[in-house]
Amino acid sequence: AQKVTQAQTEISVVExxxxxxxxxxxxxxxxxxxxxxxxxxxxxxxFLIRRNSFDEQNEISGRYSWNFQKSTSSFNFTITASxxxxxxxxxxxxxxxxxxxxxxxxxxxxxxxx
Amino acid sequence: xxxxxxxxxHLIKTRxxxxxxxxxxxxxxxxxxxxxxxxxxxxxxxxxxxxxxxRQRGNFPDRFSGHQFPNYSSELNVNALLLGDSALxxxxxxxxxxxxxxxxxxxxxxxxxx
Numbered sequence: 001a002q003k004v005t006q007a008q009t010e011i012s013v014v015e016x017x018x019x020x021x022x023x024x025x026x027x028x029x030x031x032x033x034x035x036x037x038x039x040x041x042x043x044x045x046x047f048l049i050r051r052n053s054f055d056e057q058n059e060i061s062g063r064y065s066w067n068f069q070k071s072t073s074s075f076n077f078t079i080t081a082s083x084x085x086x087x088x089x090x091x092x093x094x095x096x097x098x099x100x101x102x103x104x105x106x107x108x109x110x111x112x113x114x
Numbered sequence: 115x116x117x118x119x120x121x122x123x124h125l126i127k128t129r130x131x132x133x134x135x136x137x138x139x140x141x142x143x144x145x146x147x148x149x150x151x152x153x154x155x156x157x158x159x160x161x162x163x164x165x166x167x168x169r170q171r172g173n174f175p176d177r178f179s180g181h182q183f184p185n186y187s188s189e190l191n192v193n194a195l196l197l198g199d200s201a202l203x204x205x206x207x208x209x210x211x212x213x214x215x216x217x218x219x220x221x222x223x224x225x226x227x228x
Contacts (some may be wrong), residue, residue: 004156032214033214035216037219042221043202043204043221043222043224044219044220044221044222045157045204045206045217045219046219047216047217047218050214050216052214091156091157093156095214096214097214098214099208099214099215100147100162100169100170101159101162101170101172102147102149102157102159102217103159104149104156104157104158105156106154106155106156107155107156
């Protein structure tokens with residue numbers, strides 16, 4: 001069975017601080033996909049990144065970066081120089097090669113204080 | 115380009131009633147998935163529809179049923195409502211192809227069961 005754990009329930013930082021959101025996953029599949037989504041108060045989940053299990057390169061997109069380590073089954077997300085607009089709930093998700101069933105973690109609520 | 119639209123946005127029902135939620139996928143998408151998100155939790159997969167057929171189902175009872183129409187829009191029906199069915203119901207659309215495609219989510223329908 002697939003499982004996603006986000007151990008940090010809530011994180012509060014002051015604006016301009018860096019923050020890392022942890023994600024640990026479990027799967028028996030050799031081919032799988034990992035995702036990060038952001039859920040602002042409006043409720044709509046916004047896609048941030050997709051990574052397949054064969055691509056372990058880290059990725060940077062502006063202030064966002066992701067660290068994928070298969071050896072530790074982790075896919076962590078770092079926001080550099082956080083801003084108040086980054087305040088939201090962030091979800092890590094895992095799916096198989098067919099993408100029919102996304103398994104989401106419980107989410108991490110990030111509050112960025114001015 | 116319209117994204118995923120869901121209706122209604124909010125509704126209140128009483129135990130034992132039935133409810134129908136509606137979803138129009140993003141233009142160009144042919145697959146619709148439904149997720150239930152209880153307060154403070156991550157979304158949980160209910161089922162996925164493609165070519166008007168249910169392709170995969172999560173761990174939800176038969177009280178939850180769905181339909182996909184020829185124009186790719188979809189409905190989620192829940193019968194014999196329980197208090198525990200109170201949640202945000204999210205519709206997500208995607209384009210069926212090899213690999214796991216990105217899900218585009220709607221803003222959800224918030225159901226309250228009294």
